[in-house]
Amino acid sequence: MSLDIEENYLGVESSVTGKRWVSRVKDERLAKALSQKFEIHDVLARVLAARDIGIDDANHFLNPTIRSSLPDPSHLLDMDLAIERIIKAIHDGETIGILGDYDVDGATSSSLLVRFFGHLGQSVPVYIPDRQKEGYGPNLPALLKLKEKGASLVITVDCGTTAYSVLEEAAENDIDIIVIDHHVGEPRLPNGALVINPNRADEVSPCKQLAAVGVTFLLVVGINRALRTLNWFEEGHKEPDLISLLDLVALGTICDVVPLTGVNRAIVTQGLKVMARRGNLGISALANVAEVDQKLDAYHAGFVLGPRVNAGGRVGESGLGVRLLTTNDSGEADACAVLLNNYNMERQTIEKVVQDAAVEQAAQQVEDNRPLILVAGKDWHPGVIGIVAGRLRERFNLPAFVVSLSDGLGKGSGRSIKGVTLGSAVLAANQAGILLNGGGHNMAAGFTVEESKLNELRVYLEKHVLRQLSGISIKPILAVDGVVSTTGVTADLIEILDRAGPFGSGNPRPRFVIPRAMVTFAKVVGEDHVSVTLGNADGVGKLKGIAFRSVENPIGQTLINAHGSPVHIAGNLRVNSWQNRINPQIFIDDVATI
Structure with a gap:
């Protein structure tokens, strides 16, 4: 019988964390057809069906390739002009500078260009702004420092789309700019700069889910193709092995939490093979x-x-x-x-201090039925506010902003839930004159605001979020792919499931329930994790499990105090490799009492 996505899975209306469990599998017939057509394990077929992978798409999903997935770089606006400008710089012996963001996407994008240009014999100076002293994006002093190192052309990566005044000043100082970015843009573009961004307002590219490092890789592919067309590699220059650079692309793509679907899936699949070497x-x-x-x-x-x-x-x-x-x-x-x-x-260490203070404020806002969380503190370290925002989002299932206040200004970082696009909300607040600057994408955003306007910002964002949530239930849901027994969880089964990977945003790791599991042993490990041994309801089987950061939340407390009572355990199946021994285990996401 086909399970409706809205039915409660195993009858769980409210788990110990308040989540309603539902099945991801909407079409049991598709799962059966996939299993028969491709001769794959029933469990893997259910995972594919749960992700709406049809008969026509399954082979490509299970065997993604760069060749069949990578789009023509030239489809992006300004790409060909940027390639032409870079080729000219190489031909004329100009120095190309790089200015990158300070996160993993920015670091891998910058590193990808450094390694690629290095293969071409080009030495490129790099400048990464200081998060606390300079903030996000390009600034004129940084660009001038690159110019002092000889750069007449600067490529900004993972930033720059909305840096209007800075890039106009750069042009006035005879610095040519190419922007490589993926953040949501406004209709306006920086004057005098070439902007390659699948999310600029006038772009029709289907590749809007690329991280900046993915866009950078398309640029590299385009440059390499242009040089090959010009017979540059037949003149004593060795052609770079672009596949060998995919470990950087995979790292940045995964860490920027963009959906691992389409071209991203192909990039990460091949990149992880390179990384493994x-x-x-x-x-x-x-x-x-x-x-x-x-x-x-x-x-x-x-x-x-x-x-x-x-x-x-x-x-x-x-x-x-x-x-x-x-x-x-x-x-x-x-x-x-x-x-x-x-x-x-x-x-x-810093994160824990900020998180403890932020949770206290957030709990009060949740009690007051606010549609979003916005917490602020004096001199909270700006380097951890994004992480803390993510923790608040996970804990309270609400969009969350964390703001560090210093010298009358607030630097904020936000993380969203499904159904709420933070980037558009922050851009709208910026256009309304509430922010000094701000931007982002679907699930994350950042901004700078005058401390005196913090309450005005809260009211504006709450209205924006309420409009987006109109008609949408925000009761937290835990999506489940199926059931397993403790004896059925084996290293072989996990290897089969890994064929549906790589897992991440847009392709979540399969989640299974061990129904009526018995907690035969539980202890606290590390500072706040709970390790357990699980058996089936009949007492047969033994499976290790761990619930991270759970000792003070309902999951950890339920596991510790189970006292032989059966519970439903939901989580992801993994292998634990230690001292040449491979043991299956479950990373516990949720628990439901019976």
């Missing part, structure tokens, strides 16, 4: 310092490598991530990796 000395060093001794995958990129690369821009040296990812010296790679690891530990 650890050919990039920086990525290898960072994996080593993080004690990852297994094959690198999307999880490691998003939750192990990414936070460490980000830590340089958040609390340390903004350019350290680019140094790590572009060095060809193993000693320098090791040194950068150690520094970034230390910065990440510092970031975690």
Whole structure:
């Protein structure tokens, strides 16, 4: 029987976290047809059906390739003009400078260009603005510093679309600008700059889900093609191996949490294969310092490598991530990796202080039935406010903004829920004159506001969010792909499920329920995680599980106090590799009492 997406899965109307469980699988007949047509495991077929992968799309989904997925770079506005300008710079011996954002998307975009131009024999200076001192995006002093290093052409990556005055001043100082970006743009464009952005207002590109590093890769592909057409590689120049650079593209794409569908899926699938070889000395060093001794995958990129690369821009040296990812010296790679690891530990300490204060404010706003969370604090470290906003969003299932106040100004970062586009809300507030600057995309946004206008901003954003939420239920839902038993969870099953990966935004990791599970053992590990051993209701089977950051929330408390009572356990199936032993386990997302 086909399960309606709105039916409660296993009758769970409200789990211990207040979520209603529903099935992702809307068409059981499609799942059966996929299994028969492609001779794949029933569980994998259900996962594909749950993601609306039809018969015609399944083969490409399971075997994505760059060749069949990558669009022609020239379809993007200003792309051909930008390629022409860059070719001229190479031919005339001009220095090309790069100015990148301080997050992982910016660092990988910058590093991709450094490595590509390096293959062409071009040495390119890079400038990454300091998050606290300079803020987001290009600024004139930074551009002038690149000019002092000889740059007559500067490529900005992951920023610049709305930097009108700065880029106009750059033009007045004889600096040509090419913007590579993916943030939502306004109808207005910077005068004198070429803007390659699938999300600029007049762009009709279907590739609106690309991260900046994906757009940068299209630029690199276009430049390489143009040089080949000009027979440049037949004149003693070795053609770069662009596939070898896909580890950087995969890392930035995963960490910017863009949907892993379409071209992004192909890029990340191939990029993870490159990453697994650890050919990039920086990525290898960072994996080593993080004690990852297994094959690198999307999880490691998003939750192990990414936070460490980000830590340089958040609390340390903004350019350290680019140094790590572009060095060809193993000693320098090791040194950068150690520094970034230390910065990440510092970031975690700072984050906890800000998060504790933010949660206290947010809880009161939720009690007051606010449609969004907007919390602010004096001198909260701006490097962690985005992370804390994400934590608030997860905890309260509301759009969340966290604002750091200093010297009469507030720097804010927001994270959204499904159904609310933050980028458009912040852009509208900026156009209304409430903000000094601001922008973003569907699920994240940032801004600068005068402290005196914070309440005005709150009222404006609340109205904007309420309009978007009109008619939409915001009761949290947990989508489930199926049921498994503790004895049915094996390393082989997880390997089969991994064929539907890479997992991330737009292609969530499959979630399964162990119905009527018995918690036979539970203990707190680390500071706030709960580790359990699970058995089936009949007492057969043994499966390890862990619930992260749960010791003080209902999930952890329920597991610790289960006392032999059966519970439904929902989570993702993973393998734990330790000392050459591979054991299946479940990462617990939710629990429902019976």
